[in-house]
Amino acid sequence: QVQLVESGGGLVPAGGSLRLSCVASGGTFSNYAVGWFRQAPGKERELVALIIYSSGGTYYADSMEGRFTISRDNAPNTVYLQMNSLKPEDTAIYHCARDQSAGRLRLGVASSWGQGTQVAVSS
Numbered sequence: 001q002v003q004l005v006e007s008g009g010g011l012v013p014a015g016g017s018l019r020l021s022c023v024a025s026g027g028t029f030s031n032y033a034v035g036w037f038r039q040a041p042g043k044e045r046e047l048v049a050l051i052i053y054s055s056g057g058t059y060y061a062d063s064m065e066g067r068f069t070i071s072r073d074n075a076p077n078t079v080y081l082q083m084n085s086l087k088p089e090d091t092a093i094y095h096c097a098r099d100q101s102a103g104r105l106r107l108g109v110a111s112s113w114g115q116g117t118q119v120a121v122s123s
Helices: 102-106
Strands: 003-007 010-013 018-025 033-039 046-052 058-060 068-073 078-083 092-099 117-122
Touching: 003 092, 018 033, 018 092, 018 117, 033 068, 033 078, 033 102, 046 068, 046 078, 046 102, 058 068, 078 092, 092 102
Parallel strands: 010 117
Antiparallel strands: 003 018, 018 078, 033 046, 033 092, 046 058, 068 078, 092 117
16 A cells, blocks of 8 residues: 655745655555645645656646646655745645546546645745
């Protein structure tokens, strides 16, 4: 049973940067799409970005591209989310997820989810 483990969250001032990591423990990202989602208090979960692990192809939600960059590292099975120019409205719990279908992942459907890592941006 694969476990997705996120790390890298924390408290940063507005304008700061963070890099989140998602590791597949007991499994692999090969043949999967991997996405980063976030959920702020009182709001619905939203897709930030996803990556097709085998090809490196990426997709970003409309408001995310430019400040956020998703990437992968084949060894170990790790997907990153580089977040720059952070704003207070980026405060949320960030989860990674994987699914064999990028289409399903774009809709928020995934076969595996991580527990999440908290990102807090102070004004």
